[in-house]
Amino acid sequence: MAFxxxxxxxxxVRLRADIVAKLMxxxxxxxLCLQECKSPVDKIPRDQFTALGYTHMVARGQKGYNGVAIFSKIPMVEAGAExxxxxxxxxxxxxxxENGVTIHNHYVxxxxxxxxxxxxxxxxxxLDYLTDMRDAFHASKxxxxxxxxxxxxxxxEDDVWDHKKLLKVVSHTPIEVEHFNDVMASGGWADVTxxxxxxxxxxxxxxxxxxDWDAADKGRRLDHIWATGDIQNAAHSSRVMRAARGWDRPSDHAPVFATFDV
Structure with missing residues (x-):
């Protein structure tokens, strides 16, 4: 099955429901995996997305902060939350x-x-969140x-607009990158993108x-898609949809895509 x-x-997700629907x-x-939904689960505009074919949803939410959700056209069941x-x-x-692939959606x-x-x-x-992720993958591959x-x-270095200038800026410091790489190694993850x-x-x-974010282009690659070693070779067609950053009332993030033949 390809997806x-x-x-x-x-x-x-409530403020930007229309551009979510536009992407869909x-x-x-x-x-479609969303982060920073900033909504209780029962307030997510699910009917709007169901009408577009996304009939399956698993989510964790809270009022005004954080929040993660996965919407799927393919049958999907919840597989836990940590x-x-x-x-x-x-x-x-x-x-x-339904093909047995588990998708973990994180907002670190x-x-x-x-x-x-x-x-x-x-x-x-x-750092503690990343350490717990690492330990969880060590315990259960x-x-x-x-x-x-x-x-x-x-x-x-090429995930930021200026490596030297950002070495002391949160999101690109050596200790964060070390923790990031430890998480990846502990689960045998591959960077699909x-x-x-x-x-x-x-x-x-x-x-x-x-x-003028587009002209200045001082960006960072904060959004990721990983796969375990047994399916990493099934992934292809990765892309960042930069154009979405320029939509009406946009998120400051752009969607990242990949296709899997599993």
């Missing part, structure tokens, strides 16, 4: 498709503004699985603060 998956930090209508991914770092946040949901904490856990509690929470989401780390697009600058996030 196309997209992941997108939507920055409020124009791009029609079989599975509270990594015991934050009490809605940051993870998993769904299992952003980590605040200062890359020092001694003075910034949020940075410590981010995932198989036939995909991990997506806003992981809030741009790991490679970079397997398909191995070279060159690649971003999925551009700050709202930039007056």
């Amino acid at each position: 196309t998956l997209a992941t997108w930090n939507i920055n409020s 209508g124009e791009q029609a991914p079989d599975v 509270d990594f770092a015991q934050l009490g946040h809605a940051r993870h949901i998993a769904g299992r498709l 904490p952003a980590g605040g503004d200062v890359a020092d856990r001694e003075v910034n509690e949020k940075f410590g929470q981010k 995932p198989e036939k699985s995909i991990l997506v989401g806003d992981l809030n780390i741009a790991p490679r 970079r397997n398909d697009i191995p070279d060159g600058k690649l971003y999925s996030w551009w700050s709202y603060r930039a007056k």
Whole structure:
């Protein structure tokens, strides 16, 4: 079975329901994973998405913050949710498709503004979340699985607009990249996007603060699609839909796509 998956930090699914519907209508991914939904589950505008063929949903939500959801045209059942770092946040949901593939949708904490856990509690929470992810994958090696989401780390030098300038900026610091790579290694994950697009600058996030984000192009690749080793070779056709960053009342993130023949 071939299916196309997209992941997108939507920055409020209720505020931006129309551009979610636009993506569903124009791009029609079989599975759409959203982060930062900022909505209780019962307030997600599910009927609008069901009308477009997304008849299956698994989600975790909370009012005004965080929140993750997976919408699917393919039959899907919930496959668990974890509270990594015991934050009490809605940051993870998993769904299992009828072909047995499990999709993990994560919204990793952003980590605040200062890359020092001694003075910034949020940075410590981010590192602890990643450590718990690593330990969970060490304990139970995932198989036939995909991990997506806003992981809030741009790991490679060409995942940011200026490597040297961002080395001390949260999302690209060496300690975050080390934690990111540890998580990937612990589960035997492969970076699907970079397997398909191995070279060159690649971003999925551009700050709202930039007056002309497109021309300035000071982006970071914070949104990721991974696959376990047993299905990584089934992935192809990766892309970042940069144009969506320029839609009406956009998220500051762009959707990331990949197709799997599993």
